Amino acid sequence: MTMAMLEFEPELRLISFAIMLVMMFWLQSIWPVRGDGHPRRRQLVNAGLALFNTLTLRLVFPVLAVALSIAIHERQGGLFGALDWSVWIAVPLAMLLLELAIYWQHRLMHAVPLLWRIHRVHHLDTGFDVTTGVRFHPLEIALSMGIKLALIALLGPHPIAVLLFEIVLAVGALWTHTDFALPQRLDDRVRRLFVTPSMHRIHHSNRQLETDSNYGFHLAIWDRLFGSYTERPKKTEREMSIGLDDFGAPKDQTFWALMLNPFRTTSKDS
Numbered sequence: 001m002t003m004a005m006l007e008f009e010p011e012l013r014l015i016s017f018a019i020m021l022v023m024m025f026w027l028q029s030i031w032p033v034r035g036d037g038h039p040r041r042r043q044l045v046n047a048g049l050a051l052f053n054t055l056t057l058r059l060v061f062p063v064l065a066v067a068l069s070i071a072i073h074e075r076q077g078g079l080f081g082a083l084d085w086s087v088w089i090a091v092p093l094a095m096l097l098l099e100l101a102i103y104w105q106h107r108l109m110h111a112v113p114l115l116w117r118i119h120r121v122h123h124l125d126t127g128f129d130v131t132t133g134v135r136f137h138p139l140e141i142a143l144s145m146g147i148k149l150a151l152i153a154l155l156g157p158h159p160i161a162v163l164l165f166e167i168v169l170a171v172g173a174l175w176t177h178t179d180f181a182l183p184q185r186l187d188d189r190v191r192r193l194f195v196t197p198s199m200h201r202i203h204h205s206n207r208q209l210e211t212d213s214n215y216g217f218h219l220a221i222w223d224r225l226f227g228s229y230t231e232r233p234k235k236t237e238r239e240m241s242i243g244l245d246d247f248g249a250p251k252d253q254t255f256w257a258l259m260l261n262p263f264r265t266t267s268k269d270s
Contacts (some may be wrong), residue, residue: 001196009066013167017151020171024130028179033201037129037179045124045255053141059147060142069162076157087158095165101151102169103222106215117262118143123211124247124261128147128204133177137262159202168207172218176200181237191220203235206241212236 027039036090037043057064063071072078080090104142109119121137152162173196182190191199195216203214214232223229233240246266251257 005223009163010155011083012163013170014143016030016168017174020174021130024174024178024180024195028129029135030057031181032179033181033197034128034179034242036043036242037127037131038065039127042125042127043131043254045258046135047130048172048255049121049138049258053134055137057141057145061145063149064145065148066163067154068157069157072156074155076156078152080152080157080158086161090158091164094155094161097155098148098151098157098161098165099219100215100222101147102217103215103226105147106217107226107228109140109231110215115143119245120247121258121261123204124244124252124258125204126243126253127149128201128242129179130174130177132204133173133175134166137258139262141225168218173206176217193220194218195220200239201237202230204242205233206243206245207234208238226268251265 003025010167075081076084080094080230083090085093109115118137118140122132122135123142125132125135125193175199176195176197178197181187181201182196184198187196190196195214195218199214199220201214203212205211210230210233214223215228220229234239247253252261
């Protein structure tokens, strides 16, 4: 089974990502909240970053998350290997721990100035749509993968848990960045447990108090538990400003400007 997972893991991830991407594009085209994600040039820049990041991971890392988890699992390494728990306990628990780690990684990206300069490429998008979910600087992607590999080496989670987490992480990023909103009463109920686009959209506000909140990727419970939850933005979802004031000009939104952005300084960095 583990060999089959290693062989078909890229196909499973690609198919699930492609299906979700098409669905979210359709959803936001029918019921848009803001309608500010349509400029084709902006979407192509975001897609270019996603493609570059995918190639970077393949070139920089000799082994990725699922392959490493298979190798460690086969020799019963890590915490879960020592515990030897049932797969029905080990898989959901491992996914929960990985989700918690992603929450704190995201929060540190905002708290540590050097990390923020890398992460802000994601936040200086002047529109908000499904392509924002793949807009990250390659340094952040590489750093995130390094942290993930270290966690896998430490925990030794079941490969199924890592595969499922990787799929959920990718498709979940598309869902939470979609220019769509659930009806408010339904949204309020769903976000008691899961992150919704309306909840995450607040995180992309240019008001720092709102930007520095709602860090969760999939589970909303972490923000409530650790005091980083914002229920409503000061302005409505349609009216609130998206992005960062320091880098809102068109010249700051090109592919190469985004690649060089972490090396630029502002008055806030001094």
